[in-house]
Amino acid sequence: MDVPDSGSDSAAGDSDGSESDAPLKGKAKAKAKQGPTWGATATSVKAAMTMADLKRRRREENKTRLSTKRLLRKKCSELASKLGRSLTHSEKNGVALQEQHPELEHAWGDLDNPTPPAVPKQVPQPDNLKVTLLPFQQESLHWMRNQEKTTWKGGILADEMGMGKTIQIISLLVSSRQKPNLVVAPTVAVMQWKNEIAAHTDGMKVLVWHGSSRETDIKELVKFDVVLTTYAVLESCFRKQQSGFKRKGLIVKEKSPLHNVSWKRIVLDEAHNIKERSTNTAKAAFELKSDFKWCLSGTPLQNRVGELYSVIRFLGGDPFAYYFCKICDCKSLHWKFSDRRACDDCGHTPMQHTCFWNNEILSPIQKAGMSGAGLLGFKKLRILLDQMMLRRTKLERADDLGLPPRTIIVRRDYFSPEEKELYVSLFSDAKRQFNTYLDHGTVFNITNSLTRMRQMACHPDLVIRSKANAASFVPDESDSMVCRICNEFAEDAIQSKCRHVFDRECIKQYLEAALEPNPDCPVCHLPLTIDLEGPALEIEANSTMVRQGILGRLDLDKWRSSSKIEALVEELSNLRLKDTTTKSIVFSQFVNFLDLIAYRLQKAGFNVCRLEGTMSPQARDATIKHFMNNVDVTVFLVSLKAGGVALNLTEASRVYLMDSWWNPAVEFQAMDRIHRLGQRRPVEAIKLVIEDSIESRIVQLQEKKSAMIDATLSTDDSAMGRLTPEDLGFFCDWTHLGDARSSNHVVLPRLACFVELHTLSFWTGLLT
Numbered sequence: 001m002d003v004p005d006s007g008s009d010s011a012a013g014d015s016d017g018s019e020s021d022a023p024l025k026g027k028a029k030a031k032a033k034q035g036p037t038w039g040a041t042a043t044s045v046k047a048a049m050t051m052a053d054l055k056r057r058r059r060e061e062n063k064t065r066l067s068t069k070r071l072l073r074k075k076c077s078e079l080a081s082k083l084g085r086s087l088t089h090s091e092k093n094g095v096a097l098q099e100q101h102p103e104l105e106h107a108w109g110d111l112d113n114p115t116p117p118a119v120p121k122q123v124p125q126p127d128n129l130k131v132t133l134l135p136f137q138q139e140s141l142h143w144m145r146n147q148e149k150t151t152w153k154g155g156i157l158a159d160e161m162g163m164g165k166t167i168q169i170i171s172l173l174v175s176s177r178q179k180p181n182l183v184v185a186p187t188v189a190v191m192q193w194k195n196e197i198a199a200h201t202d203g204m205k206v207l208v209w210h211g212s213s214r215e216t217d218i219k220e221l222v223k224f225d226v227v228l229t230t231y232a233v234l235e236s237c238f239r240k241q242q243s244g245f246k247r248k249g250l251i252v253k254e255k256s257p258l259h260n261v262s263w264k265r266i267v268l269d270e271a272h273n274i275k276e277r278s279t280n281t282a283k284a285a286f287e288l289k290s291d292f293k294w295c296l297s298g299t300p301l302q303n304r305v306g307e308l309y310s311v312i313r314f315l316g317g318d319p320f321a322y323y324f325c326k327i328c329d330c331k332s333l334h335w336k337f338s339d340r341r342a343c344d345d346c347g348h349t350p351m352q353h354t355c356f357w358n359n360e361i362l363s364p365i366q367k368a369g370m371s372g373a374g375l376l377g378f379k380k381l382r383i384l385l386d387q388m389m390l391r392r393t394k395l396e397r398a399d400d401l402g403l404p405p406r407t408i409i410v411r412r413d414y415f416s417p418e419e420k421e422l423y424v425s426l427f428s429d430a431k432r433q434f435n436t437y438l439d440h441g442t443v444f445n446i447t448n449s450l451t452r453m454r455q456m457a458c459h460p461d462l463v464i465r466s467k468a469n470a471a472s473f474v475p476d477e478s479d480s481m482v483c484r485i486c487n488e489f490a491e492d493a494i495q496s497k498c499r500h501v502f503d504r505e506c507i508k509q510y511l512e513a514a515l516e517p518n519p520d521c522p523v524c525h526l527p528l529t530i531d532l533e534g535p536a537l538e539i540e541a542n543s544t545m546v547r548q549g550i551l552g553r554l555d556l557d558k559w560r561s562s563s564k565i566e567a568l569v570e571e572l573s574n575l576r577l578k579d580t581t582t583k584s585i586v587f588s589q590f591v592n593f594l595d596l597i598a599y600r601l602q603k604a605g606f607n608v609c610r611l612e613g614t615m616s617p618q619a620r621d622a623t624i625k626h627f628m629n630n631v632d633v634t635v636f637l638v639s640l641k642a643g644g645v646a647l648n649l650t651e652a653s654r655v656y657l658m659d660s661w662w663n664p665a666v667e668f669q670a671m672d673r674i675h676r677l678g679q680r681r682p683v684e685a686i687k688l689v690i691e692d693s694i695e696s697r698i699v700q701l702q703e704k705k706s707a708m709i710d711a712t713l714s715t716d717d718s719a720m721g722r723l724t725p726e727d728l729g730f731f732c733d734w735t736h737l738g739d740a741r742s743s744n745h746v747v748l749p750r751l752a753c754f755v756e757l758h759t760l761s762f763w764t765g766l767l768t
């Protein structure tokens with residue numbers, strides 16, 4: 001018998017597919033609540049009915065549907081005449097949602113006269129906190145206490161980097177001392193948290209929950225005031241619990257202690273680590289249980305407005321993070337379609353379900369930019385952020401902070417004639433490949449070409465003498481750890497199912513910039529399956545596998561520097577002439593480039609030290625202390641991937657960014673390692689750009705992204721004016737197009753997240 005598809009006349013639902021493997025919960029309860037439904041589970045219901053019953057019921061349902069349709073049409077036309085324009089798809093969806101979920105009508109309050117956010121007051125310093133809070137920190141303590149009384153039960157503390165978010169959360173923990181609390185932080189920040197808690201509290205008990213011998217007894221964990229752990233450990237525990245792991249040929253599942261404790265508070269430090277909602281790390285965070293939840297990030301928005309969904313989902317924002325059914329009262333935080341055809345709770349199709357966030361904010365901004373429905377989307381986003389985010393900038397709170405000024409300078413240099421010739425040849429090659437791709441649809445690896453061009457702008461040897469290109473190349477054990485995209489020793493190495501090794505950041509870029517939705521492995525061209533958030537490949541302690549730097553492949557007697565390295569030498573030499581005590585940090589994401597810089601600077605008489613991702617935590621700590629405590633060590637060469645976040649390096653007052661990164665937030669994070677509380681000298685951040693290369697284009701993109709971030713996070717309306725509707729479309733989240741069916745091997749064929757990179761027009765513009 002025919003079962004009518006109740007969804008045939010409705011618009012598409014909008015899952016990102018990210019929760020398709022969510023556990024089945026409350027199914028029976030919900031079904032009982034909804035009554036019999038059409039769809040996958042309808043057969044047994046039908047069997048129990050007589051033919052007459054079925055016909056009668058169908059007639060009744062059709063009647064209801066018709067009258068609902070008529071009602072919706074009427075409501076839509078009323079709204080359209082009120083707005084003076086035809087309704088968008090999302091707006092029609094919104095009308096349908098409100099019909100089934102009347103509470104949504106008031107979700108935004110009065111859009112024409114939004115309630116201004118409450119102004120936080122200063123509360124007295126908590127007695128048992130050993131550091132004196134600055135006035136703006138006393139205000140955030142007031143705000144946090146109040147937030148815990150709202151339906152959000154937490155929020156996002158998004159002060160700029162270096163304003164002391166750690167101490168602000170510690171003040172909350174001591175002001176209402178309850179346990180146990182969980183802090184999840186990047187690995188480099190864990191010891192910093194431990195030290196700050198030890199230094200500023202009255203003996204709070206802290207457990208660093210890391211390493212293979214960590215405590216598994218939940219009864220022991222709950223005895224601590226604060227349990228500190230990392231995103232990698234959180235993800236790994238969740239994976240072992242959900243999917244299990246192989247032991248003696250069998251799949252074993254292991255309970256995750258972190259997910260089986262009911263925490264008092266959970267704090268996600270550098271919460272942008274969960275920005276991709278479909279990753280295992282984000283899902284692992286979503287499944288944690290606590291009374292109150294806090295997110296800390298100086299850069300909560302890095303690429304796209306859509307990234308904010310993850311933190312809203314983590315906080316459990318109702319109704320903003322929920323999926324709603326358009327034809328019944330079903331509502332869920334999870335995308336629950338076990339059979340991919342019918343909702344586990346209500347039985348209606350995926351087409352009938354809509355994520356409130358996507359419908360109200362993301363789609364309108366994505367489709368209409370900053371006019372009409374898009375502008376309304378931005379207004380709603382502002383209202384939402386005002387409810388649950390506190391962000392102060394260093395400029396706004398300059399008086400409280402007493403920080404010296406920070407100047408950002410872009411130094412523009414040009415290639416020498418020889419460098420230019422090499423660059424043009426590389427560029428022509430990429431252009432030729434691109435044209436063949438356009439004409440014949442052949443394989444074209446954009447990321448490889450982009451990386452080569454960026455490396456060429458730093459020093460031609462990074463391309464010509466890369467391992468893959470070196471004439472005298474003899475593979476050794478360390479080659480198994482070379483990233484197959486940038487040909488550098490992979491500092492944060494992950495492996496694809498086809499067993500190729502990539503630097504995590506490089507393969508992310510590759511996937512994000514792909515022209516086709518499911519890009520192949522850039523090496524073997526098999527379908528690419530890789531867990532972007534999986535643990536990094538480990539180098540055994542007794543391994544002979546050490547990074548063979550580029551210097552070993554060069555004839556140093558004949559070696560010549562590059563325009564960019566000479567620009568740095570000039571900068572540092574001028575600085576040394578003025579003041580021998582000023583210390584500088586030099587960031588690059590290419591460790592081979594750091595080798596060349598180190599060689600050249602040592603020849604110029606500078607005493608340097610360096611920090612790389614392959615160093616153990618102890619070695620990192622020792623190197624940082626060496627730099628901080630020795631006056632004659634004036635230059636610290638730091639790999640951007642290893643030392644770009646969470647470090648306090650206030651002994652230095654100059655930062656040099658040697659190569660441009662697509663995401664400006666990464667650069668801001670790096671610059672703010674020195675511009676933070678504790679800094680006494682004026683700070684300068686100098687970006688070195690080769691003007692006649694791809695780098696000048698990257699700087700343009702960064703400016704657009706910064707404008708988008710300002711427009712979203714601040715109340716600065718002029719920032720919005722710097723963006724075109726097309727820019728806004730690019731910045732929105734397309735992850736719902738992704739296929740994230742497997743929780744362990746997440747493939748993210750995202751199309752738009754790399755701003756313009758995915759568009760043919762970008763490439764045509766760049767390569768003509």
Ligand SMILES: Nc1ncnc2c1ncn2[C@@H]1O[C@H](COP(=O)(O)OP(=O)(O)OP(=O)(O)O)[C@@H](O)[C@H]1O
Pocket residue numbers: 131132133134137159160161162163164165166167196297298646648672676677678
């Ligand atoms: N009230 C205060 N008095 C003295 N020092 C403070 C105070 N608040 C914070 N600090 C110091 O400021 C430095 C920066 O703090 P913290 O690392 O918490 O900043 P943050 O906002 O978390 O930065 P990021 O976002 O870069 O991690 C730390 O050394 C901290 O001890």
